[in-house]
Amino acid sequence: MDDDSAEIELLEQNLNKTRLISQRMTSILTSFDSRLVKLEKSILPLYTSTQKLKLRAGNIDRALLKIDEVASSQEGVAVEEALILRGPQPGQLDEYKDGLERLNAAIAFKASAEDSRDTARLVETGAKKLTQLYTKLVAEGSSGSPSLGLEFTPPTFPPSLLASLRPLVAFLRTLPLPSTHPSHPAAPGILATLKEAQRGYADMRGNWNRRGLEMHGKRVVDRAETLDGVEAGREFGRWVDHLLGVAEMEYTLLADLVPLTSGVVLASTYDTLLAPLLSLFTDTLSSLTSIIKRSLHKYTFLALSTYSSLSALQTRWEVLLTRRASAGATNELRDGLSAIRAVCLRSFPEFLADLKMAAMGKGGEMSTGLADFTVTTVEYMNRIPEVQEAVGSALVGLGDGNWKMGDGKQVGKGGKSGGDVNGQIVMEHYIYDVVTTVLASLTTVSRTQRRGAFGSIFLLNNVSYFRDQVDRQPWNPCRPSLLSKPTQDVLSSALRTAKAAYFDSNFSALMQTLSEDSREKVGGSAWKAGVKEKFTRFYDLLEEVKERHRLVRVLEEDGEGREKVGEEVVKLVVPVLQRFTQKQREKEFSKSEWLYIKLSAEEVETQIKSFYK
Known part of the structure; x- marks a missing residue:
């Protein structure tokens, strides 16, 4: 324990x-x-x-x-110099570009200013060699004969040359310039070289495209004198559309193929390229305008159609302006439109003046057929819907009623501004004045004839044709839309008046011959002699009417209207003859009445109808 x-x-x-x-x-x-x-x-x-x-x-x-590597490469400058001075060889463009790049790198790390200057001169020489190749390729793509076919084909840049140019341009854009390499000794010289090459590009492309368009522009002007006016104006519009298409295509190509692409330089280059095209446009339009001014009444619709075609191209032209360095300074299309518009404004009062002048100096015997100015006016009115927009615009600019020169108004004064006036209404007013002027001139011409019966036939033929063509049976389905109610009423009233004048001058004497004199004693010798004289006079006058209608035709252009007039004449004459004949037979004016009643009422009716077959 x-x-x-x-x-x-x-x-x-x-x-x-x-x-x-x-x-x-x-x-x-x-x-x-x-x-x-x-x-x-x-x-x-x-x-x-x-x-x-x-x-x-x-x-x-x-x-x-790297410095050790570059420094060690300078030992081969002599080799680079030989390469640069020789210039770019076919198939070795990449090797040439690599050499220039090594020289530029050497400049960046050179300790000696003197060595840098020598190398810079070599770089500048290389840049010039490359721009020479660039100019050569552009010249190859802008040479030869342009398309000479009837249909315009836009000049294009060959694809094979484009494939060679694009990598070259891409490298030229990497060369040192003051804006990107301010400390490079060769930058200012390279910039000057590239600007010169770019101006050369614009000049070559501009003149090449002008050659491609010039022949077709000349053809348009030459055809304008023989081609239908409206179609000729549209053809000119198509040509300008082609010109704009070329300008738009060239701008896209310009942005792709020029070495300097900053906004200001590109716009300036485009200005240089466009200069030949715009000059061609101005010259061609000036030639066309000269043709129109030489005979305005003949080429009115050429002017209106040209104005309409150019107006439709304004938006595209404005886009073209925004790409130019001088945008807003000059607008060639606007200036051309102003010149054409001034001619169009002149055409309206001058047309009315020509219609008034047509009634002058036509006295004496003349044809009862259609007057030249009647046919011309019908053609004029039926062509208006084809250029309706241009007509409305021009009339609004002229001012409502200002086409009535000499009637208390002056062109260019009075009227409301274009923004307050409906072009359709102004056209209706103008058409009304044209119609009333034609009717007034026809009436004047008919009254100047020595034989009133022929004058009345002339008036009926022309008024009926005019009314049918511009109102009842227009060639152009759009025509009725330009006739206001007052215009239609004036035409209807003029036709009724012309018919009345025709009936009066040709058949009133027949009916007056059969009138009875209440002062004569029925059954007396004087009464019988008077009745016999009336029958004789009636058939003599009927023979004169027959001969007159054998010489001239009534309503030759209107079979239906002619038949209707014949029926109206029958209703006018035959009943009077029937009543007079029946009455005189009842009073036994002669035991040998067959000597005086040469034709029965039925035979007279048949004969009258034969006038209009």
Whole structure:
């Protein structure tokens, strides 16, 4: 038991020693850990700085290696010079570009200013050699004869040349310029070289496209004198449309193929390219305008159709203007439209003046057929719907009623502004004045004839034809829309008046011959002689009418109307003859009446109807 207690006591003592040692070790380790933490905090900034220094040291080593590489390459500058001076050879463009890139790199790392200047001159020479190749390729794509066919074919750039040009242009755009490499000695010279090449591109493309359009423009002008006016104007519009199409296509090509693409330089280059095309447009329109002015009454619809065609192209032309360096300074289409518009404005009062003049100096015997100015006016009115928009616009600009020169109004004065007037209404007013002027001139001409009967036939023929063509049976389905109610009433009234004049001058004498004189004593010798004289006179006058209608035709252009007039004459004459004949027979004016009644009423009717077959 004592031994066990002793061992336990010894064990407790050892345990206490062990615990004491553990506590001391824990204290020492804790202190060591704290010192390590403090050490780590102290060393971490130094470690970070050391890493950055290592990275910089690595970069410096790599840069030195590159510098050594570039420096070593300068030993072959003589070889590069020979390559550059020889110029880019076929199939060796990449090699040439690599040589220029090495020279540019050499300039960047050269220590000697003199060596840099020599290398810069070599770079500038290389740039000039490349632009010479560029100009040569552009010239090949802008040479030869343009399409000479009747149909216009836009000049195009050969695809094979485009394939060669695009990589060349892409490299030219990487050459050092003052804006991108302000310290590069060759940058100003390279910029001047590229500008010159770009101007050459614009000049070649502009003149090439002008040649492609010029022949077709000349053909349009030549055909204008023989082609229908409306179609000739539309043909000119199509030609201008082709010109605009070429200008639009060239702008796309310009942005793709020029080395300098900044906005100002590109717009200036486009101005140079467009100059020949715009000059051609101005010259061609001027030639067309000269033809119109030489004979305005003949080429009125050429002027109106041209004005209409050009007006429709204004929006596209405005887009073209915005791409030019001189946008807003000159608008060739607007100037051309102003010139054509002035001619169109002249045409309306001059047309009315020509209609008035048609009634002058037509005295004496003349044809009873259609007057030239009647046919011309019908054609004029039936062509208006084809250029209706242009006519309405021009008339509104002229001013409502200002086409009546000499009637108290002057062209260009009075009337409402274009924004306040409906073009359709103004056209109706103008058509009304045209119709009334034609009718007045026809009436004047008919009255100047020495024989009134022929004058009345002339008036009936012309008024009937005029009314039928512009109102009842217009050649153009759109025609009735331009005839206002007053205009239609004037035409109907004029036809009634013309018919009345025709009946009066040709058949009133017949009916007057059969009138009875109440003062004569029925059954007396004087009465019988008078009746016999009336019958004789009636058939003599009927023979004169027959002869007159054999010489001239009534309503030759209108079979239906002619037949209707014949029926009206029959209803006018035959009943009077029947009543007079019946009455005189009842009174036994003669035992040999067959000597005086040469034709029965039925035979007279047949004869009258024969006048109109």
